[in-house]
Amino acid sequence: xxxxxxxxxxxxxxxxxxxxxxxxxxxxxxxxxxxxxxxxxxxxxxxxxxxxxxxxxxxxxxxxxxxxxxxxxxxxxxxxxxxxxxxxxxxxxxxxxxxxxxxxxxxxxxxxxxxxxxxxxxxxxxxxxxxxxxxxxxxxxxxxxxxxxxxxxxxxxxxxxxxxxxxxxxxxxxxxxxxxxxxxxxxxxxxxxxxxxxxxxxxxxxxxxxxxxxxxxxxxxxxxxxxxxxxxxxxxxxxxxxxxxxxxxxxxxxxxxxxxxxxxxxxxxxxxxxxxxxxxxxxxxxxxxxxxxxxxxxxxxxxxxxxxxxxxxxxxx
Numbered sequence: 593x594x595x596x597x598x599x600x601x602x603x604x605x606x607x608x609x610x611x612x613x614x615x616x617x618x619x620x621x622x623x624x625x626x627x628x629x630x631x632x633x634x635x636x637x638x639x640x641x642x643x644x645x646x647x648x649x650x651x652x653x654x655x656x657x658x659x660x661x662x663x664x665x666x667x668x669x670x671x672x673x674x675x676x677x678x679x680x681x682x683x684x685x686x687x688x689x690x691x692x693x694x695x696x697x698x699x700x701x702x703x704x705x706x707x708x709x710x711x712x713x714x715x716x717x718x719x720x721x722x723x724x725x726x727x728x729x730x731x732x733x734x735x736x737x738x739x740x741x742x743x744x745x746x747x748x749x750x751x752x753x754x755x756x757x758x759x760x761x762x763x764x765x766x767x768x769x770x771x772x773x774x775x776x777x778x779x780x781x782x783x784x785x786x787x788x789x790x791x792x793x794x795x796x797x798x799x800x801x802x803x804x805x806x807x808x809x810x811x812x813x814x815x816x817x818x819x820x821x822x823x824x825x826x827x828x829x830x831x832x833x834x835x836x837x838x839x840x841x842x843x844x845x846x847x848x849x850x851x852x853x854x855x856x857x858x859x860x861x862x863x864x865x866x867x868x869x870x871x872x873x874x875x876x877x878x879x880x881x882x883x884x885x886x887x888x889x890x891x892x893x894x895x896x897x898x899x900x901x902x903x904x905x906x907x908x909x
Contacts, residue, residue, distance in 0.1 A: 597618055610769055673693035701714075724745050727739075754822070802828075813839060839876045853871055
């Protein structure tokens with residue numbers, strides 16, 4: 593098939609890379625405008641743009657859709673399908689209905705569950721055991737189009753957002769190529785979604801990053817996993833920010849049973865290692881953390897340079 597690819601972050605880049613290696617032809621690439629980063633606010637291209645430049649693909653970076661230059665390009669090249677993977681803008685009907693096979697989307701969940709902006713993080717935050725990827729033919733709704741193919745994967749008990757993201761990106765890229773091959777052969781029957789089973793997950797905000805130590809241990813453990821390595825769970829000690837990167841669920845109270853949630857205990861150096869912190873119903877052992885402007889450290893390294901005294905209480909700013 594002749595394709596136009598629309599995507600922006602690393603998740604999309606994996607799909608574009610896989611398509612470039614396939615029998616299908618990438619006519620052009622559409623990605624978000626370069627974004628300012630760092631103290632100097634220098635403009636940086638998206639991962640998808642970097643790959644497109646390396647492969648000499650025509651690139652379009654409209655601030656909104658539809659866009660005249662892109663529309664003219666589509667009319668000239670006549671793609672069979674438009675591939676959309678984490679692009680970041682809503683696709684208007686003029687593009688949805690332009691190519692013969694429509695717009696084909698790769699979504700990082702088993703639709704109709706976890707529609708929306710943060711499905712990979714959401715499944716970990718909610719303690720799900722299984723997730724997956726879905727290809728669908730897009731319509732005018734948000735992730736509401738007919739399902740083409742799905743692929744389920746188990747979620748590891750200690751798996752974090754980063755590792756699940758990378759697994760789903762690779763599996764999804766392969767599923768996308770399989771979908772196109774089967775569509776071309778006329779062997780895919782679109783399946784309407786059961787909208788009664790749908791739920792939407794919004795983009796996470798800074799309030800979601802703050803740990804509430806009065807919550808259940810499992811809830812906090814899942815939140816730490818779901819925010820690692822981006823953007824990191826956070827807590828405060830005496831008004832100063834701490835990032836909590838990883839933890840394990842404690843097997844006991846570690847002397848903290850009669851303390852308030854957020855209370856720090858004496859570091860554990862036995863079979864279960866970490867800094868004990870009291871929760872609503874138990875104890876989390878913090879194994880990796882970070883002070884502002886410093887490196888991410890395991891708890892032993894952290895304690896050597898910035899000791900946390902037992903009895904201090906972590907909490908909101």
